Amino acid sequence: MLAEIKGLNEECGIFGVWGHKDAAQLTYYGLHSLQHRGQEGTGIVVSDGKQLTGVKGEGLVTEIFTAEAMKQLNGHAAIGHVRYATAGGGGYENVQPLLFHSQSGSLALAHNGNLVNANSLKHQLESQGSIFQTSSDTEVLAHLIRRSGYKEMRDQVKNALSMLKGAYAYLIMTETELMVALDPHGLRPLSLGCLGEAYVIASETCAFDVIGAEYTRDIMPGELLIINEKGLTSDRFALSTTKSMCMMEYVYFSRPDSNIHGINVHTARKNMGKRLAFEAPIEADVVTGVPDSSISAAIGYAEAAGIPYEMGLIKNRYVGRTFIQPSQSLREQGVKMKLSAVRGVVEGKRVIMVDDSIVRGTTSRRIVSLLKEAGATEVHVVISSPPITNPCFYGIDTSTKEELIASDKSVEEIRQLIGADSLTFLSLEGMVKALGQDGEPKFCLGCFTGNYPTEIYPDTLQYYYQRG
Template sequence: MTDFKSSLNEECGIFGVYNYTQAAELTLHGLHQLQHRGHDGAGIVTYSKKNLLNHRGVGLVSTVFNKGIEENLFGDIAIGHVRYATAGKSEIKNVQPFISQPKKQEAPFAYAHNGHIVNSDTLKTELRNKGIEFQTDSDSEILEHLIYEGKHELFEDNLKSALSRIKGAFVYVVLKERQLFIARDPNGFRPVSIARLKDSYIVSSETCTFDMIGATFIHELEPGELVKIDDSGIKKEFYTKNTNLSICSMEFIYFSRPESTIGGVNIYNARKRMGEYLSKQDSVNADIVIGVPDSGIPAAIGFSKESKIPFEQAIIKNKYVGRTFIQSSQELRESSVSSKFSVIKEVVRGKKIIIVDDSIVRGTTIKWLIYLLKHAGAKEVHVRIASPPFKYPCFFGIDIPSTDELIASKMNIEEVCSVIGADSLIYLNIENLIKSINLPKTTLTNNGLCIAYFTGNYPIDLCDCAINL
């Protein structure tokens, strides 16, 4: 991402295990594979002998679980979470999974959430007026109180009623005694899938984790679907019929790992096609094509393939510096970008260069890279972005809360080009983005994609978030 996509609203990762002897250790492996989805906190809850055991902390997975703590989390069922703070500060009380606080003499449950609830203010006000006190700053906690407000006898029915009241983007995983529930919002903004590992079930935000542990993919939840896993097996149903697939296109452009698959589409292949289509929009003469590591590389390869211009690796990324987009403040983003990249002078000196990246949010990173390339002797630097201009805030899981942070919302393409110091600038157009991702949903609006950050047309009512437009 060519810019600190740091305001893109609750990019988190969820992992769950059912019926595996060392569930906590397997969950820990899964969270390591999902670390890119959030750096602010990590946690694991297990179920053992009718008790919920947990450990969570602020920071990276390796920091939170650095002393073999997971070995004390007994049980064959577990859920885990990595967090990027958007709704709620980076404090231990906001690190998930959460454990509920029952009103009556009943067993608590644990839960974790990826997404952003757009009617959270309304729901929180309603619940507080009933005397309910929130223990965290996170919008995720709303589910717990809505469940306890339910009038049904069965926990499962109260869960379905609660999910039906929540608006926005969400994947929830809920651990209640020997039951694991997984729910996806009615638009399917955020992905979640299930796999089998012999007699065990695995749940994950991304399918890349399945390959790592040798699990076999069996199902990606549909919009509005609720899956229950217990000792009798797996049960699928829908808690609502009012669904409209709108998968976040940024999952394909930037968020997800290249080896993951969403909606039947491999992320690497989608990004490569973005580069190919972007090349078809271009006519500039250049000596080499380079990509911005990591998420810009597949698009650069695709651009090179289609244009017949050689691909070179010219930018080296310091992998020990975190993703700039996920830095929680602009000051941190600016300090990290200067130490994040370096250029191989011998590759770029005297060359006309096409540099490909997945997107521009604020322009900070790409501006610095252009400076580095020209300082290293590049003759020309032409910027090609494998997504449309990011003009509008997102309220469904990307921490871009206002247009003030979006350079393309304040400037036209020529002005952005001038500000970042490029010799030319071309973005992938919306039509080619949809073709590149190529979801097999041709009868749906935008082929089942959410592209609101490019068009300003949101697929659902923004509720309490509309004030931020």
């Protein structure tokens, strides 16, 4: 239920294969399993060892990669991308992977995350003669690589990556090798797997399950993997690293069957629900969750509270997640289309509605109204994360500060606005403990606390804290 975002920031999914005769087909299935991370654009670039060929478009994986399109993608290596386009950042030219051709060879890039110093780097590069073809911050890396004074590709990439600030999981492919890089804080999830003799890389481990690959390990912060005909080599482009995985991957974005740094997402969310039941005991008749990302937390709450879990809300499977919609009017219409209250479950009942987050509050208000229209006598809203009070600068879909309802309103004020009989948020401590972490957390909690793991550049701050 996250709100619309503006600018170049995006929440995306990336997938790569090296050393498999059906690389494009595997990437198709991998991207399909990551479709929840972005529904507005997708692309695949393949290498046959001599050239890079790409197909991309605005739409879903099944819409873009028709049988005819797949015939164009022949090679032993591939990288793919699913994208959530942001306001001002849409358009065919911004769909990834970005593919560049030059006399020294071709280069393809797929990126999940957001660079907080993208504007500063763009100004610098443009003053040196660079001409940007897209409005995506991803293109910055291509220019930095090509402008590097180093001879070897590995050194060019390491030098370019060392200049980036923010969140980034990159797949970088040339005709002869595939490189995998994760930012020094490990803000975005990225894992390595194997399928026979082939290597696979994905934003989430659920993609490995779909193609029958075996999970090997997570990519480490500041690590650069180089995969070519000689095999796999691990290098580092950043020696100073601090693990700060985005907490919202566990709360909302990742699929429940994915594992991130050894923590199963479903189990994490269920534990959040259990902690919430401990922190917010409520007398009620049924517990229901908002499909889909809140179901695990709702099951945990019901189990811990000893209250029956029921399917009080049904999702129309032919409507995408509301946060994907690029405008407020489309998003509100999407809420009306995608959810229905089950009258036979909630009528005459005191209902505990579990959700993962509240950003603007418009979606919560609509769902509370749906339940009461269906006959619920009381609707108690419990949220399996703390209030989101600050923007995310790293690619997660939260708004400018003044659009975040919790940035200037109390819990009671929010309760009144959404029409709930009560409203409770999970504590920050409870959320972290739900993931089995004690002491210093190894997560980015910036949207909850305002404390960010990296420096935030002035032009980025100005954008997010003021309406454009």
